[in-house]
Amino acid sequence: MKKWIGIALVLMLAVPAMAQFAGLPIAGGAGLATPSSFNASGGIVLSDDFNTYGVRGAFAVMENLTLFGDAGALDPDEGDMGWAIQGGGVFTLPLQDLPVDVGIRGALGYAGYDMDGGDATMMDFMAGVLASKSIDQFTPYAFLGFNYLKWEVDVDGPYGKVDDDETDLAIAGGCEFALTEQFSIYGELAHIDDLFFGLGGRMRF
Numbered sequence: 001m002k003k004w005i006g007i008a009l010v011l012m013l014a015v016p017a018m019a020q021f022a023g024l025p026i027a028g029g030a031g032l033a034t035p036s037s038f039n040a041s042g043g044i045v046l047s048d049d050f051n052t053y054g055v056r057g058a059f060a061v062m063e064n065l066t067l068f069g070d071a072g073a074l075d076p077d078e079g080d081m082g083w084a085i086q087g088g089g090v091f092t093l094p095l096q097d098l099p100v101d102v103g104i105r106g107a108l109g110y111a112g113y114d115m116d117g118g119d120a121t122m123m124d125f126m127a128g129v130l131a132s133k134s135i136d137q138f139t140p141y142a143f144l145g146f147n148y149l150k151w152e153v154d155v156d157g158p159y160g161k162v163d164d165d166e167t168d169l170a171i172a173g174g175c176e177f178a179l180t181e182q183f184s185i186y187g188e189l190a191h192i193d194d195l196f197f198g199l200g201g202r203m204r205f
Helices: 002-018
Strands: 038-046 050-062 065-076 082-092 101-115 118-132 138-155 160-178 183-191 195-204
Touching: 050 082, 065 101
Parallel strands: none
Antiparallel strands: 038 050, 038 195, 050 065, 065 082, 082 101, 101 118, 118 138, 138 160, 160 183, 183 195
16 A cells, blocks of 8 residues: 555656646747738747647737647656647737737646556646737747646556646746748746746748
């Protein structure tokens, strides 16, 4: 019994750090978009316990509303490669008098992976305020919000299923750099109960 309890405790401690990004990070600013425009992104998120590889498609429904969807892979230090999906949107607020663009960003993600001794599934919701400023080719941005995480671990053996949830402060900052009119790259640093570094590129169509 001690063995199974030990396995359960290890999984319970490891899971919360692994579901903060079920795809890509913030990866961009809150500026207005061209209606009906589409862009595709690809990138990686690095942290102490795992890496996430993801792709994103984003569609501008209207000038101030962009919806996006992600598909990704979780690569934990301890365990097998898992999967992740995420969807959400950015709504740019009509605040023309401000020197920066300000928007409301929300995303809902779901992920799962296997580890020695069990498997885990996770659902997280992240929402907050996104601010950015386009300066020639550079677009620095910052995000402040919260992340709600609900997770469940199915432990092999007699211990069964364990689950929990937590809410953490979400802080991120980064910069997108336009190499051409169609292609840009971004770098981002975020903290959500752990430190994350994101890097990737975006193609506009």
